Amino acid sequence: MVKIGVDIISGESDIKDLIKGCVDAVKEEDDIEVVAIGKKELFSPFLKQKSFFWWDNSKNMNRISILDASEVITMEDNPLRALKEKKNSSIVVGLEAHKRMEIDAFFSPGNTGAIVVAASIIMGRTKGVKKPALATVVPNRAGKVNLLLDVGASAECDVNDLVKFAIMGRIYFREMLGVRNPKIGLLNIGSESHKGSALLRETHKRLSAMDVNFIGNVEGRDIFIDKADVIVADGLNGNNTLKVMEGTAQTITAILSQSIKSDPMATIAIPLYQNAIKKLKEILDPETYGGVPLLGMNGNIFIGHGTSGRKAIKQGILAAAKAVRHDLLGNINRRLEELHLVS
Amino acid sequence: MVKIGVDIISGESDIKDLIKGCVDAVKEEDDIEVVAIGKKELFSPFLKQKSFFWWDNSKNMNRISILDASEVITMEDNPLRALKEKKNSSIVVGLEAHKRMEIDAFFSPGNTGAIVVAASIIMGRTKGVKKPALATVVPNRAGKVNLLLDVGASAECDVNDLVKFAIMGRIYFREMLGVRNPKIGLLNIGSESHKGSALLRETHKRLSAMDVNFIGNVEGRDIFIDKADVIVADGLNGNNTLKVMEGTAQTITAILSQSIKSDPMATIAIPLYQNAIKKLKEILDPETYGGVPLLGMNGNIFIGHGTSGRKAIKQGILAAAKAVRHDLLGNINRRLEELHLVS
Numbered sequence: 001m002v003k004i005g006v007d008i009i010s011g012e013s014d015i016k017d018l019i020k021g022c023v024d025a026v027k028e029e030d031d032i033e034v035v036a037i038g039k040k041e042l043f044s045p046f047l048k049q050k051s052f053f054w055w056d057n058s059k060n061m062n063r064i065s066i067l068d069a070s071e072v073i074t075m076e077d078n079p080l081r082a083l084k085e086k087k088n089s090s091i092v093v094g095l096e097a098h099k100r101m102e103i104d105a106f107f108s109p110g111n112t113g114a115i116v117v118a119a120s121i122i123m124g125r126t127k128g129v130k131k132p133a134l135a136t137v138v139p140n141r142a143g144k145v146n147l148l149l150d151v152g153a154s155a156e157c158d159v160n161d162l163v164k165f166a167i168m169g170r171i172y173f174r175e176m177l178g179v180r181n182p183k184i185g186l187l188n189i190g191s192e193s194h195k196g197s198a199l200l201r202e203t204h205k206r207l208s209a210m211d212v213n214f215i216g217n218v219e220g221r222d223i224f225i226d227k228a229d230v231i232v233a234d235g236l237n238g239n240n241t242l243k244v245m246e247g248t249a250q251t252i253t254a255i256l257s258q259s260i261k262s263d264p265m266a267t268i269a270i271p272l273y274q275n276a277i278k279k280l281k282e283i284l285d286p287e288t289y290g291g292v293p294l295l296g297m298n299g300n301i302f303i304g305h306g307t308s309g310r311k312a313i314k315q316g317i318l319a320a321a322k323a324v325r326h327d328l329l330g331n332i333n334r335r336l337e338e339l340h341l342v343s
Numbered sequence: 344m345v346k347i348g349v350d351i352i353s354g355e356s357d358i359k360d361l362i363k364g365c366v367d368a369v370k371e372e373d374d375i376e377v378v379a380i381g382k383k384e385l386f387s388p389f390l391k392q393k394s395f396f397w398w399d400n401s402k403n404m405n406r407i408s409i410l411d412a413s414e415v416i417t418m419e420d421n422p423l424r425a426l427k428e429k430k431n432s433s434i435v436v437g438l439e440a441h442k443r444m445e446i447d448a449f450f451s452p453g454n455t456g457a458i459v460v461a462a463s464i465i466m467g468r469t470k471g472v473k474k475p476a477l478a479t480v481v482p483n484r485a486g487k488v489n490l491l492l493d494v495g496a497s498a499e500c501d502v503n504d505l506v507k508f509a510i511m512g513r514i515y516f517r518e519m520l521g522v523r524n525p526k527i528g529l530l531n532i533g534s535e536s537h538k539g540s541a542l543l544r545e546t547h548k549r550l551s552a553m554d555v556n557f558i559g560n561v562e563g564r565d566i567f568i569d570k571a572d573v574i575v576a577d578g579l580n581g582n583n584t585l586k587v588m589e590g591t592a593q594t595i596t597a598i599l600s601q602s603i604k605s606d607p608m609a610t611i612a613i614p615l616y617q618n619a620i621k622k623l624k625e626i627l628d629p630e631t632y633g634g635v636p637l638l639g640m641n642g643n644i645f646i647g648h649g650t651s652g653r654k655a656i657k658q659g660i661l662a663a664a665k666a667v668r669h670d671l672l673g674n675i676n677r678r679l680e681e682l683h684l685v686s
Binding site: 189197 | 483484498532538541562564568578584585586589591593594599606615619623
C-alpha cells in the first residue's frame with residue numbers, strides 16, 4: 001500500500017470535486033490509500049452518501065480516511081506568519097504526518113510559498129541539497145514533454161544548487177517519465193558556453209565535466225522542442241519563463257479570437273477555432289500531468305495549482321504514488337552520494 | 344538635417360531591399376539624410392538606376408550618400424575577434440563616423456554582440472552608466488506598447504545598473520512614444536516587494552524612493568497588459584523573456600494550425616485562420632517599431648533584426664531620426680545628473 005496525504009481544504013475548488021478526485025485515484029489504482037487532510041466536519045457528510053462517489057465498492061471506501069486539520073492557510077497568507085499562527089492547518093498537519101511516516105507522500109493544491117517554507121522547516125532537505133526546486137512539465141512540439149526546474153522555490157541559486165537541480169531533475173524524469181538517460185540542458189541566452197552570467201558559465205563548466213548527459217545551453221525557445229529533456233534554471237528565470245508562457249498564450253489566443261470574430265466570413269469558423277483552442281488548452285494544461293514535485297526535500301511532496309479540480313487531484317495523487325513506488329527519494333540520495341555531492 | 348548612418352551590408356536581407364528602405368525614409372521625412380555604409384561597388388549600380396527607386400526627385404536623391412566599408416562582420420563572428428580583425432567593417436566604420444560626429448545616429452541590422460562591444464570601445468558609455476541596455480517594444484492587449492529593457496546587452500547587472508535602465512527607459516518612452524510620465528515596473532516573480540532575489544529586492548527599494556513613477560514589481564504575464572509602460576530586467580531575464588515569447592507563439596500557432604487542419608470541416612476555415620495569424624504576426628512584429636535602441640552609449644545607436652527588410656530599415660531610420668531630433672542622449676544625461684547618478 002502507498003499512503004498519500006491529500007490536502008483538501010487549501011485549494012480554491014469545491015471540496016466535493018477534490019474528494020471526487022481522491023475517490024477516482026483509489027478506484028484507479030489498487031495499492032493507493034488516500035488520507036484526506038482537512039476539517040473533519042466538511043468531509044464526513046460525503047462519506048455517508050455512498051452515491052456521491054458513484055461507486056458501491058465498500059472495500060475501496062476503506063482506502064480513504066480522514067486526518068483532521070482545522071485551519072486553512074490561504075493563498076494570500078504570508079508563509080512564515082501563517083506557519084507560526086496556524087499550527088493546525090492542513091499543510092502543517094500533513095507535513096508533520098509525513099515526517100512521522102504516517103503517510104508516504106503529501107499533495108496539496110495550496111499556497112506554494114507556505115508549502116515550501118513548511119516543508120523546509122518540518123521535513124528538512126535531502127542530504128547535500130541546500131535549495132529545493134519545483135519541477136514542472138512543459139509539453140513540446142514533438143508531442144513529448146520537457147521538465148523545467150526550478151520554477152519558483154529558490155529565486156537565488158549558486159552553482160552547486162543548479163548542479164543538484166540537474167541531478168534531481170534527471171532522476172525524476174527517468175523514474176516518472178521512463179526515459180533511461182535524460183538529456184540535461186541549461187537555460188541560458190545563447191548556445192555558446194561563454195554566454196550568460198558568471199553563474200551560468202560556471203554551471204556549464206561543472207555540468208560538462210559530469211556524467212549527466214549534459215547537452216549544453218538551451219534557449220527560451222528550445223523549451224518547446226525536443227532538445228533537452230530536463231532544463232535547469234534558477235527559480236527567478238524559471239518562474240518568469242512560466243509566467244511569460246502564460247501571458248503570451250493568453251495574448252495570442254485573445255488576438256486570434258478577436259481577429260477571427262471580426263471577419264465577416266467567420267461565423268462558420270468560430271466553432272472550429274474554439275475547438276482548436278480547447279485542444280490547445282488540454283495540451284498546455286499542467287493538470288494533465290498531476291502536481292508539481294518539490295524536489296530536494298526529505299519527503300515526497302507534490303504541489304497542485306490552486307484551482308486544481310477533480311482531474312488534477314486524481315493526477316496529483318497518481319504522480320505522488322508513482323514517486324513513492326519508484327523510491328524517487330532513495331534514488332536521488334544514492335545518485336548524489338555516487339557523485340560525492342552529499343557533503 | 345538629421346544624418347543617419349545605415350549599415351547596409353551586415354544584415355541578412357537582399358541589399359536592394361535595404362537600399363529601398365533608405366530611400367523610403369528620406370522620401371518620408373524631409374530633414375533626413377542617409378549615409379549608407381557598405382561596399383561602394385555594391386551600392387553604386389543602384390544609384391545610377393533612378394527607376395530602381397520608383398522616384399524621380401533628384402533633390403531627394405542628394406540626401407543619400409555612401410560611406411565605404413569593405414568588410415562584413417557576420418552573425419557567426421565572435422564579437423571581440425571580429426572587431427580586432429575587421430577594422431574596415433561597416434560596424435566599425437559607422438561607429439567611428441558617429442564618434443567623429445559625421446553622422447548623428449547609427450543603425451545596423453548586424454551582429455548584436457559585435458555592435459554592443461564595438462559601441463562600448465569606440466563610443467564609450469553615457470556619463471554615469473556602466474552597463475548598456477537594449478530596449479524592445481512589446482505590444483500589449485490594450486493596443487498600446489510596453490518597453491522591456493535590457494533584452495540582452497548586459498547579462499549581469501547590479502542595483503545601479505537596473506536603476507539606470509529604469510531612468511533611460513523612461514526618457515526613451517517619453518520622447519519616442521509621447522507618454523508624459525511613463526510608469527516603471529520591475530520584472531519579478533511576484534508583486535510583493537519581498538519577492539525575488541536580493542538584487543530585485545534592493546532595486547525595488549531604490550526605485551520606490553525615487554521620483555520615477557515606479558509602480559512596483561510586475562510579472563511575466565503583465566508584459567502584455569497595460570500595467571507598466573517600461574519594464575526593467577537584467578539582460579538574462581529580459582532576453583530569456585523575449586525568447587520564451589517567441590517559442591510560445593510558434594508553438595501555439597503550430598498546435599492551432601495542426602488542430603484546425605485536422606478537422607474535416609475546416610477547409611473553409613483555413614484561410615480565415617491564416618488571415619488571423621497574419622494579423623497576429625503584424626502586431627507582434629518588432630519591425631513595425633523600427634530598430635531596438637542600445638541605451639547607455641555615448642551615441643544614438645539602433646540595432647535591427649538580422650532579417651530586417653525594406654520596412655524595418657525605413658522604420659529604424661525614422662526611429663533613429665526621432666531620437667536625434669528629441670535629443671534623447673541629452674535628455675538622458677540631464678536626467679541622470681538631476682538624480683545625482685553621474686558619478
